[in-house]
Structures are given as C-alpha cells and as structure tokens.
Amino acid sequence: MSEILTKSRARNVFYGGSIFFVLVFVALTAQSHRHITQTATAGMELTDEVRHGKHVWERHSCINCHTLHGEGAYFAPELGNVMTRWGAAEDPELAYEILDGWMKAQPSGIEGRRQMPFFEITDEEMRALAEFLRWADQTDTQGWPPNDAG
Amino acid sequence: MKYQSQKVAYAYFLVAMALFGIQVLGGLLAGWIYVAPNTLSEVLPFNVVRMIHTNALIVWLLLGFFGAAYYLVPEESEREIFSVKLAYIQLAILVIGTLGAVVSYLAGIHGGREFLEQPLWVKFGILVAAVIFLVNVSLTFLAGRKTAITNILMMGLWLLCLLWVFAFINPDNLSLDKMYWWMVVHLWVEATWELVMAAILGFLMLKLTGVDREVIEKWLYVIVATALFSGILGTGHHFYWIGTPGYWQWIGSIFSTFEVVPFFAMMSFAFVMVWKGRKNHPNKAALLWSLGSSTVAFFGAGVWGFLHTLHGVNFYTHGTQITAAHGHLAFYGAYVALNLAMFSYAMPVLRNRAPYNQVLNMASFWLMTGGMAFMTFTLTFAGTIQTHMQRIVGDYYMDVQDQLGLFYLMRFGSGVAVVLGALLFIYSMLAVRREVIKPGPVAVPGE
Numbered sequence: 001m002s003e004i005l006t007k008s009r010a011r012n013v014f015y016g017g018s019i020f021f022v023l024v025f026v027a028l029t030a031q032s033h034r035h036i037t038q039t040a041t042a043g044m045e046l047t048d049e050v051r052h053g054k055h056v057w058e059r060h061s062c063i064n065c066h067t068l069h070g071e072g073a074y075f076a077p078e079l080g081n082v083m084t085r086w087g088a089a090e091d092p093e094l095a096y097e098i099l100d101g102w103m104k105a106q107p108s109g110i111e112g113r114r115q116m117p118f119f120e121i122t123d124e125e126m127r128a129l130a131e132f133l134r135w136a137d138q139t140d141t142q143g144w145p146p147n148d149a150g
Numbered sequence: 151m152k153y154q155s156q157k158v159a160y161a162y163f164l165v166a167m168a169l170f171g172i173q174v175l176g177g178l179l180a181g182w183i184y185v186a187p188n189t190l191s192e193v194l195p196f197n198v199v200r201m202i203h204t205n206a207l208i209v210w211l212l213l214g215f216f217g218a219a220y221y222l223v224p225e226e227s228e229r230e231i232f233s234v235k236l237a238y239i240q241l242a243i244l245v246i247g248t249l250g251a252v253v254s255y256l257a258g259i260h261g262g263r264e265f266l267e268q269p270l271w272v273k274f275g276i277l278v279a280a281v282i283f284l285v286n287v288s289l290t291f292l293a294g295r296k297t298a299i300t301n302i303l304m305m306g307l308w309l310l311c312l313l314w315v316f317a318f319i320n321p322d323n324l325s326l327d328k329m330y331w332w333m334v335v336h337l338w339v340e341a342t343w344e345l346v347m348a349a350i351l352g353f354l355m356l357k358l359t360g361v362d363r364e365v366i367e368k369w370l371y372v373i374v375a376t377a378l379f380s381g382i383l384g385t386g387h388h389f390y391w392i393g394t395p396g397y398w399q400w401i402g403s404i405f406s407t408f409e410v411v412p413f414f415a416m417m418s419f420a421f422v423m424v425w426k427g428r429k430n431h432p433n434k435a436a437l438l439w440s441l442g443s444s445t446v447a448f449f450g451a452g453v454w455g456f457l458h459t460l461h462g463v464n465f466y467t468h469g470t471q472i473t474a475a476h477g478h479l480a481f482y483g484a485y486v487a488l489n490l491a492m493f494s495y496a497m498p499v500l501r502n503r504a505p506y507n508q509v510l511n512m513a514s515f516w517l518m519t520g521g522m523a524f525m526t527f528t529l530t531f532a533g534t535i536q537t538h539m540q541r542i543v544g545d546y547y548m549d550v551q552d553q554l555g556l557f558y559l560m561r562f563g564s565g566v567a568v569v570l571g572a573l574l575f576i577y578s579m580l581a582v583r584r585e586v587i588k589p590g591p592v593a594v595p596g597e
Contacts, residue, residue, distance in 0.1 A: 007364060010371035011298070017375055021382040028383075028401070029329070032394045036325040040393035051322045058262025064197035069392045070469030071328065072264055075184070075196050077547035078469060107191060114548070115191035136324055142399070144391035146466060147544040 043138035053132025056125045065116070067150075069141055076114065078150030083130075083137040085148050095130040151499050153224040155231035160500040161241055162217025163493050167576050169210035169248065170486075174565075174572045176203035181565040184558040194256075201255050201267050207481065208265060209248050214489035215346050216240070216283055219303060221496050222353045223287055227294025232286050240282040247275035263331055266317050273317055280311040298367035299352050302374050306345030313337050325393030332388045339485075340451075341381040344412060347447075347488050348373045351416060354440045354495055359427025366423065373415045380408035387459050391468060399461035406459045413444075413452035413484075420444040432504065435511035439491030442515055446483025446522070454479055454526065466541040471554075472533030479526040487519075490575060497579050510578035517571030525564035532557035 044050075062068075065076040088095035103126070106116040121129070151157065180199045183189050190199075224231055231237060251272045254260060260267040268276070284307065291304055316333040352370045356363060386402025389395075420441050431437065454476040458467040467473070498505045532554045539550045 005368070005372075007298070007368040007371065010368050010375070011301075014371045014375035014378070018378045018382070021379055025382050025385065028398075032329060032389065032398070033326065035395045036329065036393050037323060040395075041323055041325050046323060054322060054324065054327075061197045061201065061260055061262050061267060063262055063264045064200045064267075065195075067469040068324070069328065071388075071392070072469070073197070073200055074469065074471055074474055075200070109188075111188060112186075114187040114551070115195070117192070117195045117197075132324075139325055139393045141391045141393060142396055144465060144468065146541045149540050149544045149546050 040140040041135075041138075043140070044135050046135065047131070049128045049131045050135045052125070053128035053130070053135070056121065056129045057132055060119050060121075068136060069139070070144065076116065078145060079133060080136055080139070080141065081145055081148065081150050083134045085150065089134060089137050092127075092131065092134065095134050096127050099130045099133070100126050151502065153230050155234045155237075156221050156224050157500060158231065158234055158237040158241075159217040159221035159496060161238065162213050162220065163497065163500075163579075165241065165245060166210040166213040166217060166489065167493070167579065169206045169213065170572060171576060172252075173203060173206035173210060174569045176200075176206060178562075178565045178569050181558070181562040185555070185562050198255050198258075201260060202252060204265055205251060205255075205267065206248075207486075209244070211481075211485045211489060213241075213244065214492065215307070215343075215350075218346075218350050218353075218489070218492045218496075219283075219287055219307060221492070221500075222303070222350070223290050223300060226297045226300045226353070227290055229290065229294045232289040232293075236282050236286045240279045240286070243275050243279040243282075247272040247279070250275075263320060263327070265335060266331070276317075277314060280314060284308060284311055297363070298370050299349050299356070302345050302352075302370055303349035306342045306349060310338055310342040310346070313342065328392040329389065329394060332385055336385045336388055337382070339481075340384060340409060341378055343485060344377040344381065345374050347484055348377065348412075348416060350488060350492055351420065351440060351444065354436065354491055355420060355423040355427075357495065358429070358431045358433065358437050358440065359423045360429030360431075361423045361427045365426075369415075369419050369423075373412050373419060376408070376415055377412035380405050380411060384409045387461075387464070390461050390464055403460045403462075407456060409459075410448075410452040410456050413448040417444040417448040433495055433498065433508075435505065435508045435515070436491055436495035438512050438515055439487055439494050442519055443483060443487035443491050446479065446487055446519060448483070450476065450479030450481070450483040450526070454530075457530075466537050467533065470533045470536045470540070471529045471557075472537065475526045475529035475533055478529065479522055482518075482522045487515075490515075493579060501582065503582060503585070506582050507578035510574060514571045514575035514578060517574060518568050519571075521564045521567030521571060525561050525568065528557045528560040528564065532561075 057063075062079070063072040065073050067074065067078045067080070069080040070078065083089040083095055086095070086098050088098055100123075103116075103119060103121065106118050108115065176199055179189075180196065180203055183191075183196050183199065220231060220237055247268070251268045254269050255267070259269060261269065266273075287307065288304065291300055313334050316330050319330050321327050321330065348370055352366050355361065356366050383401055384406035386398040387406040389398035389402060424437065424441065458464050458472050458476065494511055535554060536550050539545045539553065540547060
C-alpha cells in the first residue's frame, strides 16, 4: 500500500477530488435555488408584508426558542406548520387574531411552565408576522413534519 | 518555544479560556431553565441565554484555532510570524466585537439567524479580523518551509474565512435563507473545521509521538480527502425538509453516511501513531486530550451523527432532542477537546515550563468527558421519547415536554460536572506553582 499510495498521490487525490465535489455541489445548489423560488415556495406570493414579517421574526430572535422547519432551538414548539395547527393557513384575518391573542397573553407566569416573553409589537408588525408564518407554512417541505403536532 | 512570536498564541488561549468559562456557565443556566422555567424569565429570557451559550462557543473555538495557527505556523515554516503587532490588533478587534455582541444581546439588539445573531458591525469586525489573520499567517507560510500540516491548515482557514461571506447573505425567501445559512454552518463544522482539526491533530501527533513526518503527512491527506469528499455533498442532510428538492434525501443520506469515515480515520490515526511512536513525551495530559478528542469526535460527530442522518429516520427525529444530543457531543469531541489538547500542549511551552498540573488537567478531562457522555445519553433518551410521542403518536409539543422533566434534571446534573471540569481545566492551566529548582543553563523543556 505504501508504494502505491505515496504522499504526493494522496495529496493530488485530495485536491482533485475536492474540486470535483465542489463543482457538483455548486451545480446542485444552483438547481435547488431555482427549485425553491419557482416550485417549493411558489404557493404564496412573497409580498412586502411577508418580508416585513421575516424581519420581525429575526429582530426578536424567535429561532433561539422555536424551530422553523425543524431548525432552531428545541425549547418551544415548531412554527413551520403553526398556522395549519391553528386552522388558519388559508385565512389571514384568523391567523392575525390568534397570533395577536396568543402573544399578548405572554408571559403566562404559570409556575413550572416555560415562559414566552412579552414582545413590544405593533399591530402592523403582528399582521406581517402572521403573514410570514402563513407563507412559511405553504412551503413544499417534502411532507415534513409527519403530523400537525409539528 | 523556538520562535519568540509564538508567544502571541498565549494571549489567544487566555481569551479563549475566559470565553469557554462564559460558554459553559451560560449552558448551565439554560439547562437550569429547562428544569425551573420561571428562572429569570422576564430579565434574561431563554433565547438570549442560548445566544450567549452558542456564540461564546463559536468565538472561543475560533480564537483557539487562530492561537493554534500562530503557535504552529512559525514552527512548521521555521520563521517568525510576519507581524506580531497585526496578530494583537486582530485579537483586540475580536475581543471588542465579542464584548459588543454580548452587551447588545443583553440589551435585546441582535439578528435572528441562528448562530449568526451578531449585529452587522460585529460581523464586519470579524471579517476585518479574518482578513488580517489570513494576511499575517499566509505571508509567514509563503516565506517559509511548506509542510502538509500547514498546507491543510491554511486551506481550512482560508476556506472558513471565505465562507463567512455567507453570513452577510440573508435572502427574503426563508427557504433560500436556510439553504445559504448552511453554507456557513455546515461547511464550517463538517468540512473546513475538520481540515483545521486534522492539521492540529497531526501537529500534536508529530510532537508527542515522534513518528516520522512522512507517515503522519500521508495519513493527513487521506483523512482530509475523506472529510471533504463526504462532507461537501453531505450538506444534503440539511436539505431534506426546508423547501429544497427531494433528490437531496438520497444524496444527503449516502454522503453523510460517509462522514463517519474521516472521524474513524482520525481516531485510528491518533491511536496508531501513539502505538508506533517511541517518544515518551512528558506531557501526558496533552496526549490524553488528543486521544480523547479523536475518540469522542468519532462517537459524537460520527456515530451520533449517523444515528439520525438517514432521511427515513430524520423525517421523525428532525428538530428533536436527538439533534441536541448529537450537537453537544460532536462539538465537545471534535473541537472543544481538540482545542484543550492544544492548550495543554502549548501552555507549558509558552510559559517556558515543564508540563505542570497534569493530574488536575487529566481529572478535568474525565469530569468533562464523563459529564458530556451522560448529557448525551439523557438527551438521546429524551429525544427518543419525544420522537415517539410527538412525531408518531401526534401529542402536542408541550404535553410531551412535560413528560421529559426527569431527563432534563439529569442533564442539568451532567452539566454541573462539565462546568466543574471546565473550571478545573482553566485553573490547572493558569495556576502554576513556582519552580522549586532553579532552571539549569539549558532550560528548554521537551517539545
């Protein structure tokens, strides 16, 4: 083995192979980019309100308690399908009302229960956040999560 | 210490250890909030605690890598660092950026992409520091002797700094955001950081075992080849359920299964080198951490990664405590323990002393490793129950979490062991007794 696999051969295999896999990866990433914009997330328009909602989501660092499409922290429920769970995936007004009611009731203060903070969010921001979660909900995630519990 | 400029590493290691302390204390607090959720809930909510825990980890590991590079590049290149001043400026920028990030997190100012929550000015600071670092190390590297260790280290560091660019790219489309986010997160820890890890491990083996450089360097190229061949397309295991095409389920499953190989190879490499090596190096603590790192990395990153990487399994386990179990052991084995191995090896040399406090240091290894192993088991059991109740039966998230209290209590206990181990490690590095015997005329301790 030591004669066939010399150090310089090992090095060349490393460099050559890595370049090959990078190229394949870049090509697949480009195709995936297209798939996301044209198919997977095409179910609902990416409006300014949805964009605004994403900024609200980010500003309050929701991802460090919740998961979204299974990614994030594991301290609080999955939100990628929360609008389906609430039966509000197709109804912007209902989505806003439930979200608004939920968030204004926090923190619950119940002893021994995980606490969601109270966030200073305007009505406009709340509507945007609800739209963002509805938008995330319509993404084609290959059938994940397995059920509505998230 | 052969070259005076290696001393820069000392400052990097000290700051890294301070942040290591903050990281584990933040983790302990987060673990306690799982047990007693009302703790500080209105002053310091869980999301802020978690940001401090994860960000402190990432920054101190990077500081450890930078320090390791400043330590080993001069020795491998056989010359002084291009500019010691630049190295300290780089450290100052990183310290200011880190403190700034912590203060702004506490004040509620942060981004919202996991692990990349740093305010924009801090991100730019990191970019500037990275550029300074690359210039400084590359000029040292290019002027001197080139070895496989430095080739691989430089490649890993260059690529990881370049990938930082993706931290600035945040598309409005959530699925695109997630896809490009992984270009930093996955391609750091499952590709470029593995290069850095292999290079540092190779350097430690070279110094600790006395095995011939030719043998070590050939192994290294084989290891990093398997790391990138599996790790690049292995990114696919994050592309199962975020809006990316279905073919990733096969590509991700197949290639990420092979991600076990480089970790198995690194473990075998470390043990074979120690068996082959004839050198009886006095720094037993560094040797223990090196072997421990490669072993725990194999279990944490390799075995626990494989546990939930096949798409048929991941469909049920994605985003449960199984992920948390894997994440903790993988980071501990691959990157925490490796950095601590480097600190254990280099600190005595940097302080111009024979290896010191070895028993305390090795005790801290067993405390931390035992604690992390127990934490991983409890979280794996919690995750198994969660997967069954929530994903199969369909019970609601909080109803399931209420059933897992015992596991979170045990996890907190294991966290106490880890924190005690970490504090003991830091103590063993810093508190050195005065030498009783005056050093003789040739006072160079064994490498």
